[in-house]
Amino acid sequence: MDSFFLFLSRFYRRLNKTIFFSALYKSFFILTPIIVISVFFHLIFTSFFLPSAFIPRIFGFHLPTFLSSFSSRIEMIDTSFRQMIPSILAFVYSTQILRAKKTRNPIISLSCFLIIELIFNNSFFIQNPTQNLFISIICTYFMVALLLKLSVFEKKHRFNFLVPLAVFALVSLVFLVSATFNVSAIFYYFSPAQWFNNHVVSLFSNNFWGVLFLTIAASIFFWTGLPVPSSLSFRDYSLPSAISNLNASLDHHVDHLPFPLNINSLYYSFALFGGTAMTLAIVIAILFLGRKRNDNIVHLARISLLPSFMNSNQIMAFGIPLFLNPYFILPTIFSPLASVILGACFIKLKWITPAVFQLPAYTPNFLGAFISSNGDWRALLASVLILLVSVLIYLPFISHWLKEVDHAKNN
Structure with missing residues (x-):
């Protein structure tokens, strides 16, 4: 048993030496306060604002009329907040990758946030994305790698505004594909x-x-x-x-x-x-x-x-x-x-x-x-x-x- 946990420890430390995993684990920890707020907000909503939920049904608890009228708005805020988690993770993760590479480029982090937000928005590709973290992580990692290479090319050849142009092209592509095909339904089904x-x-x-x-x-x-x-x-x-x-x-x-x-x-x-x-x-x-x-x-x-x-x-x-x-x-x-x-x-x-x-x-x-x-x-x-x-x-x-x-x- 000790040899198994020794292997696990060595494997974990090797992962932590890679930028992909070390930046990822740090990002999860940085994101935790936001998750705490999201979880407790969702807990309050599902515990007191849903008439069919456990506490109202078992204990006969009912909200005053003036509060129950806000139920749909609170649900919308709750859902929107949770659906932004992959996008916020993309921003934090890209920032941690850039720090690990000793680079500062806020345009790249903001670009990752924007593109993941568009991709994971219910109006575009992925439906119900609250827990869809793996795809967000992979997309963010490769977007940062691509934009960093473009940034190096931009400095080397003095091609100004190459990174913003690339971001604009990616965003435009998301809009174009979504407008041309019913991608939301396709991705939902598959x-x-x-x-x-x-x-x-x-x-x-x-x-x-x-x-x-x-x-x-x-x-x-x-x-x-x-x-x-x-x-x-x-x-x-x-x-x-x-x-x-x-x-x-x-x-x-x-x-x-x-x-x-x-x-x-x-x-x-x-x-x-x-x-x-x-x-x-x-x-x-x-x-x-x-x-x-x-x-x-x-x-x-x-x-x-x-x-x-x-x-x-x-x-x-x-x-x-x-x-x-x-x-x-x-x-x-x-x-x-x-x-x-x-x-x-x-x-x-x-x-x-x-x-x-x-x-x-x-x-x-x-x-x-x-x-x-x-x-x-x-x-x-x-x-x-x-x-x-x-x-x-x-x-x-x-x-x-x-x-x-x-x-x-x-x-």
């Missing part, structure tokens, strides 16, 4: 997440092995910074297996469900605590290991505790970061995988009632199995046990990663 959502999830969601495959796929989507398919991020009660189980439960046939081991009873109920990759376990593990620490990571975990309980993992995903971090590729897969397997064992042994009933939007996933099984207290105990197992899976990886953080500080 995006990996959308295709996966439409053609794969329903196919594999009604049996144990299929759910295991979907669990692994969701973790890989998340770790790489690609958009996680919506049916693997939020409960989708329109899936055939969920509808069949619900109909059987309404006929009082809970003991003879057609799909007892499906995506609702396993993945939604036990593999999404804190969001994709069981990230609530990361927060708990950091707080446990950081009892005697007083640094930014522990403070970040404390700030992230409430959002993680409410299914938001963005603060930890950017603050650590989890994206493209070799220390976390294995636990982000194995933790939810173990959760699904344990949940299947509990259901198969008839120790718990499978989750069947529909839940209010944004119900904490940690409480999902308990509420969706009509208040089976054994399901709540199973959730606690599964969360503890996930924490144990993450502990050694986080422990060695914290040592890596300390090594970086000391050097």
Whole structure:
């Protein structure tokens, strides 16, 4: 085991010596305060301004009329803010690349922001781009490389305004392609997440092995910074297996469900605590290991505790970061995988009632199995046990990663 973590440490340090990754990890950390604001704004909106959400439905909370009228405007601000994250990341990342190359050129950073904003705007190429970070990173890196070469050529041959002209040409190209073709619809249809959502999830969601495959796929989507398919991020009660189980439960046939081991009873109920990759376990593990620490990571975990309980993992995903971090590729897969397997064992042994009933939007996933099984207290105990197992899976990886953080500080 020590040799494995030694290899991981060397590999991580090699990555950090490359401009691509060192600038990327710094950019994620710089972006974290903006992510914190975005997460809490979204949390307030989904908790209090949506009548169908968990808190209004469970506690009977209703906003005053004069506040509820602002709901659509607040939703628009929330959505717009989150959709700008790839563009802001492009600006910060390009700035960090330029610093690593000991170059200052604000035109390049502003150009990256503008072009990514156009590409990822709903009116142009990519729909719903909140989590589409990987494409933003790749595009930004190559745009900076191209514009830097043009900048060198401009200085060498005294060709003034070459970089601004190149930026103008790129922006014009985006407008031209978007105006000529219905690119927005094409990219929406052919995006990996959308295709996966439409053609794969329903196919594999009604049996144990299929759910295991979907669990692994969701973790890989998340770790790489690609958009996680919506049916693997939020409960989708329109899936055939969920509808069949619900109909059987309404006929009082809970003991003879057609799909007892499906995506609702396993993945939604036990593999999404804190969001994709069981990230609530990361927060708990950091707080446990950081009892005697007083640094930014522990403070970040404390700030992230409430959002993680409410299914938001963005603060930890950017603050650590989890994206493209070799220390976390294995636990982000194995933790939810173990959760699904344990949940299947509990259901198969008839120790718990499978989750069947529909839940209010944004119900904490940690409480999902308990509420969706009509208040089976054994399901709540199973959730606690599964969360503890996930924490144990993450502990050694986080422990060695914290040592890596300390090594970086000391050097």
